[in-house]
Amino acid sequence: xxxxxxxxxxxxxxxxxxxxxxxxxxxxxxxxxxxxxxxxxxxxxxxxxxxxxxxxxxxxxxxxxxxxxxxxxxxxxxxxxxxxxxxxxxxxxxxxxxxxxxxxxxxxxxxxxxxxxxxxxxxxxxxxxxxxxxxxxxxxxxxxxxxxxxxxxxxxxxxxxxxxxxxx
Numbered sequence: 001x002x003x004x005x006x007x008x009x010x011x012x013x014x015x016x017x018x019x020x021x022x023x024x025x026x027x028x029x030x031x032x033x034x035x036x037x038x039x040x041x042x043x044x045x046x047x048x049x050x051x052x053x054x055x056x057x058x059x060x061x062x063x064x065x066x067x068x069x070x071x072x073x074x075x076x077x078x079x080x081x082x083x084x085x086x087x088x089x090x091x092x093x094x095x096x097x098x099x100x101x102x103x104x105x106x107x108x109x110x111x112x113x114x115x116x117x118x119x120x121x122x123x124x125x126x127x128x129x130x131x132x133x134x135x136x137x138x139x140x141x142x143x144x145x146x147x148x149x150x151x152x153x154x155x156x157x158x159x160x161x162x163x164x165x166x167x168x
Contacts, residue, residue: 004087005070006043021072024083024137028149031074031081032141041072051095053102060101066093068130081139089155091129100165101125108165115167122166129159 005022008014014026018033021041045068053060068088075082097104100123108120137151 004089005041005072006045009045021074021083022070024072024074024085025087025135028083028137028151029139029147031076031083031139031149032079032147034074034076036077037075039074039076041070043070044068045070045092047093049093049095055102055105058105060097060099062095062097062101064094064096068092079141083138083151084134084136086132086134088130089133090131091157091159092131094126094128097123097125099123100163104163104165107163108167111165111167117167119168120165121168123164125161125163127159127161129157131155131157
């Protein structure tokens with residue numbers, strides 16, 4: 001689940017775009033086709049989700065929405081441009097299974113197999129995954145039709161899970 005820009009969600013393609021600051025992610029050399037000036041593009045991408053797992057007659061559901069930020073900034077002057085951005089190139093969501101899910105079920109069954117417990121009383125799981133991706137770079141126009149760009153990107157994956165299983 002990528003949360004890169006609202007423009008991408010509208011068109012499903014930004015690789016050849018030259019119309020907004022978000023192209024510093026999709027088409028960084030293409031920024032040289034934009035007019036001189038400073039540009040900024042920000043968004044919070046809201047995703048409503050309804051996940052359902054069915055296993056052995058039980059239904060496990062999560063409808064926790066997710067929000068992911070995206071920020072892109074560009075400054076272009078004649079043949080040079082500098083840019084930076086921040087987005088969530090992976091993950092970008094959370095789940096809340098108030099009655100557990102298939103994973104918590106198998107964990108509970110493993111505990112039951114190794115202990116005197118024999119009944120699952122309750123299960124709960126909250127988890128999220130966000131891959132934070134700041135980047136910086138620059139572009140140069142060799143001529144009117146050829147540009148180059150270079151940049152650095154760092155992606156930090158953060159995944160957390162918190163679950164409870166009540167047995168008797």
